[in-house]
Amino acid sequence: xxxxxxxxxxxxxxxxxxxxxxxxxxxxxxxxxxxxxxxxxxxxxxxxxxxxxxxxxxxxxxxxxxxxxxxxxxxxxxxxxxxxxxxxxxxxxxxxxxxxxxxxxxxxxxxxxxxxxxxxxxxxxxxxxxxxxxxxxxxxxxxxxxxxxxxxxxxxxx
Numbered sequence: 001x002x003x004x005x006x007x008x009x010x011x012x013x014x015x016x017x018x019x020x021x022x023x024x025x026x027x028x029x030x031x032x033x034x035x036x037x038x039x040x041x042x043x044x045x046x047x048x049x050x051x052x053x054x055x056x057x058x059x060x061x062x063x064x065x066x067x068x069x070x071x072x073x074x075x076x077x078x079x080x081x082x083x084x085x086x087x088x089x090x091x092x093x094x095x096x097x098x099x100x101x102x103x104x105x106x107x108x109x110x111x112x113x114x115x116x117x118x119x120x121x122x123x124x125x126x127x128x129x130x131x132x133x134x135x136x137x138x139x140x141x142x143x144x145x146x147x148x149x150x151x152x153x154x155x156x157x158x
Contacts, residue, residue, distance in 0.1 A: 006032065008021075008022035008024065008025060010022065010025050011024050011025045013025075067138075069134075069138050071130075071134040072131050072134035072135040072138060075127050075128075075130040075131030075134055076127075076128075076131040078127045078131075079124050079127035079128045079131055082120050082123045082124035082127055083120075083124045085120045086117055086120035086121045086124055089113055089114075089116055089117030089120055090117050092113055093110065093113050093114055093117055096109075096110050096113070097110065
C-alpha cells in the first residue's frame with residue numbers, strides 16, 4: 001500500500017516519509033492520530049471493548065418437494081378451467097346449431113367444436129379424478145400422522 005502524503009500544517013509543503021518533521025520550516029508536527037491513520041489505511045482498527053452482537057448462522061434448508069395439498073389444489077384448478085372450457089364449448093355448439101342463427105361458417109367447424117368440447121369434458125373428469133386421488137392421499141397421510149402422535153402420547157411414561 002502506498003504512503004500517505006502529509007503536508008506541513010505551518011508552511012503547507014510536503015513532508016517526506018522518512019523525515020520526522022517539515023524540513024522547510026523545521027517544525028516538528030505531531031504524528032497523525034490513530035483515527036486518521038485508520039482512515040488512510042495505515043493502521044488496523046482497534047478491538048472494541050464492548051462485546052459485539054452476533055447473528056447466528058442459519059442452516060440452509062433444501063427446497064421442499066411438491067406436497068399432496070399443492071398437487072390437489074393444482075389438479076382442482078386445472079379441472080375448473082377445463083370445465084369452464086367444456087361449458088363454453090357446449091354453449092357455443094348449441095348456439096351454432098340453432099336454426100334461426102345465421103352465420104357463414106367454414107365446413108366442419110361445428111364438428112371440431114363438438115370434438116373439442118368432448119375432449120375438454122374428458123380432461124376435466126381426468127383432472128377431477130387426479131385431484132380427488134391427491135386429496136385422498138393427503139387425508140390418509142394426516143390421519144396416519146395424527147394416529148402416530150396419539151400412540152406416542154399414550155406410550156410415553158408419565
